[in-house]
Amino acid sequence: MELRVRGDRAVLARSGSDAGHELAPEQLPLGPDLAAALHEWARVAAAMRKAATGQSAALSDPGQDAVGVVSRRGRQLAGRVATEMHMTVQYRDPVTDMATVVVPSPDDGRRRGPRHARGYDQGLFQRSPGEPTPWATGLAVSALMTVVVAVGMLGLVSTLERATQGWIAFAAAVVVSGGLLPSLWLGRRVPIVRWVCFGAAVGLAVSWIGALVLLL
Template sequence: MELRVRDGRAVLAGEDESGEREVDPHSLPLGADLAEALHEWAKVADAVVRTETPSDGVASALITRRGKQLAGRIAAVMNTPVRYTDPVSGELVDVDAPEAPAPAELPAELSAEADPEPTPWGTGLTVTVITAAIVTVTVVSLSLGLGETSRWLALVANVLVVGGLAPSVWLGRNVPVWRWVAYGVVTGVLIAWLALILTLL
């Protein structure tokens, strides 16, 4: 495939069964933006050539550089090398399709091969024990205080407290920090109920 300027329009030339053909960039799957950019570049290049600007001028250098950029974009989209005919100098330049970039390496801490972070058993179990103690004392105190008025009231209060805590405990069981609190809440409620059952005996 070859990029050329013909009468102020960009054309792409290629060989097929019938010989060489020139096609409008809009007829290829390049995208409307790239096709329009090619035609704008071709108009400017044609104007520069018609005014007979010297080939070593700034405008000519810009035309050449922009043409190579556009040829590179075509090569990337079509995934094929593109020959670029410089409209000012007539020089032919081959532009290869860019190679696919190598996949970026993940940082060691995100890599699947990286060692998982060690479980903080000491700190975690300390949080669990403290949470369990607070929940145990709270549930037992609430239940004994209400039990003096009515055992049914104490039972309803226990169900409401546990029912209120259950969604938070369920959501927190897989969160790295909050799982220790969730373990403490479950342990505290179980210990409190065991203590209440023993007081009834």
Template sequence: MELGDRQPGDAPLPEELQDAVREWSALALLTARSGGPTEKALVRRRGLQLAGRVADVLGRPVEFTDPSTGEIESVRVGGPAPRLAAHPPGPTPWATGLTISAFFAIVVTIADVALSRAFAEAFGLLWVPANLLVGLGLSPSLYLLRRVPFWRWPAIGTAVGLVAAWVVLLLGLLG
């Protein structure tokens, strides 16, 4: 994407857009020389975003040249702009995450069983609907947390702990 590629009748680009393209060009040059694959992908996405903005201002498609591969692609007016991730995803910390999940599963299981048994001593089988309400009340929050990088692990552990507590409580009714 070059700012000098203008045609007669093109609208003037806003100053902030010109500055953003110049800044991106300098970064793209550095990244093409010494950047890793993640950095190159981010620079490419940002370049496509800027190309989309330039196409919108000019009212016509513009050509975008990927700085790392040299591939040329046409970016049309009003085309979907790729979203730029706040932080590129890193490797999944399975050992740490599963340890956190196990901790939460144990704590939630013990707490739920203890509270349900205390509730059962005081109110009989009313612990069943009370425990259902706890599980149903937590489920939307646990479902939403499943994609949040750190909080997915406590959410998984909590869900497993609630299921384990139900198993323990139902087995306690049989015994």
């Protein structure tokens, strides 16, 4: 696969093929963002190529810098194409006409599209490597949540048991516990949040022991 500029549009073709076998980025599974970036780069490269025609020997330092920026951007986009297509891409610089072979990135899962297939920002609550576990703070939070959940559940059960019947209090405890358990299970491995989940889980267990004592 070769990345070229045709006019002011980016095209891709099998290496060595003529213009009749060229494909627009939109015809390949590259995604709209990458296709738009390719065409934007191609327009800039085409404008620079026209400006440099017949004047390459007289380019000033700023002009050479601009050529370098366009070339680096083209190689970067060729790398993204190679990663998306899982194949080697030959990048032909539209200004200097030099060809460069670009291979797919080994970390191709990182570019599988925006915010999917890898759990977008899954490291939001993730500790940095080597960061110590905050045992003191975490256990304090867990203890606080244990007290809050246990007192709340026991207060609910005892109030309903006195005001209505025992089975209504038992049913209410089941409903509350069933509503909390999925959230506690999902958060059990999330740093920071897991301390709250651990404390709430212990509080539920303690409250059920107390509830059974009250109801039986």
